[in-house]
Amino acid sequence: MAEGMRLMAVHAHPDDESSKGAATTAKYVAEGASVMVVSCTGGERGDILNEKLKDDPHILRDIAQVRRDEMKAAQEVLGCEHTWLGFVDSGLPEGDPLPPLPEGCFALEDLEVTTEALVRVIRTWRPHVMTTYDEKGGYPHPDHIMCHRVAMAAFEAAGDPSRYPHAGEPWQPLKIYYNGGWSKPRLEAIHEAMLAEGLESPYAEWLANWKPRRSGRPTTMIACADYFETRDRALIAHATQVDPDGFWFQVPLEIQKRVWGVEEFEAALSYVPIAEGEDDLFAGLGTPEEADALATRPGLEVVHDGRITEEAEQEAREQAEEESERRARHLHGDSSDTHVDEPEAAADGAPGAVPEAEARTDAETKTETETETEKAEL
Numbered sequence: 001m002a003e004g005m006r007l008m009a010v011h012a013h014p015d016d017e018s019s020k021g022a023a024t025t026a027k028y029v030a031e032g033a034s035v036m037v038v039s040c041t042g043g044e045r046g047d048i049l050n051e052k053l054k055d056d057p058h059i060l061r062d063i064a065q066v067r068r069d070e071m072k073a074a075q076e077v078l079g080c081e082h083t084w085l086g087f088v089d090s091g092l093p094e095g096d097p098l099p100p101l102p103e104g105c106f107a108l109e110d111l112e113v114t115t116e117a118l119v120r121v122i123r124t125w126r127p128h129v130m131t132t133y134d135e136k137g138g139y140p141h142p143d144h145i146m147c148h149r150v151a152m153a154a155f156e157a158a159g160d161p162s163r164y165p166h167a168g169e170p171w172q173p174l175k176i177y178y179n180g181g182w183s184k185p186r187l188e189a190i191h192e193a194m195l196a197e198g199l200e201s202p203y204a205e206w207l208a209n210w211k212p213r214r215s216g217r218p219t220t221m222i223a224c225a226d227y228f229e230t231r232d233r234a235l236i237a238h239a240t241q242v243d244p245d246g247f248w249f250q251v252p253l254e255i256q257k258r259v260w261g262v263e264e265f266e267a268a269l270s271y272v273p274i275a276e277g278e279d280d281l282f283a284g285l286g287t288p289e290e291a292d293a294l295a296t297r298p299g300l301e302v303v304h305d306g307r308i309t310e311e312a313e314q315e316a317r318e319q320a321e322e323e324s325e326r327r328a329r330h331l332h333g334d335s336s337d338t339h340v341d342e343p344e345a346a347a348d349g350a351p352g353a354v355p356e357a358e359a360r361t362d363a364e365t366k367t368e369t370e371t372e373t374e375k376a377e378l
């Protein structure tokens, strides 16, 4: 079905392509589509997150080369194409106050310069569909937020002959999606399946400290459980970034496949309608020839705009606050108090059954676990 179609996945660092949407990449490659991964930066400032390789002299001598080699290995596992956009990793600033970003890094580049670089790749490779991160970066790394800005700007400019006229013939990719990532329902489903099997869930603390980040909703579910193993092999190819015995590999594949055998995407902008319950990123584009014709047709208009506006975000925040106040009253204490002694609390189940996770959702302080998880998410 996807034979002859072209998907471009725009990512911030080498390894992001293996942790976000990787099973979808492998699935489309297997179905005869072409997938191009674009890495905006070389990942030069990534920490070595695999304890076993922390002091390896070869790695310490030239981390940039090591990450290029790792990316090559991951690309071979996924069967995709790959290109570097050539910008420099900004690193994840840590400390209080946060240190300034390093001079010349991707996040500080002029948006015109980074956009032109990606427009050039789009006009050369001519993707029908693109993916990138949501406006919050999926997780708050400056390179991920910049990756979103660049991908959206390039999506909007690539088909316009008046923009970057020296960067190739206009080509309008027809849809751009955000990678779904870790949603609360996904975490909960896997967490509960682990407990039901009598296994220890690695997600208990993450769930207990869950904080909603934005109000987005997935529009598109790609059934790709058959490619979870490929996804894991690609991720492990980034040996300095991932400990194969670590956090991300504690849930048996069988449980992941059975409980949440999909990757989710959120349609941000599209020149064709997005149907309810969409299950294919190429849906609505017709044959490759039809999609090619559409991508070069003058006067195309966006028919689906799923971007989150400031107002929608504000509304979602207010709803979350109301919900948290309601819960706080319900619990007869502050939001970190899980002690339940009001009879009406029994409506939710047995007294005391209100899970700590829910009661603590609104905790302002970021726990160490979450910080670690975010780091590992690099």
Ligand SMILES: [Zn+2]
Binding pocket: 012, 013, 016, 141, 144, 377, 378
């Ligand atoms: Zn990253």
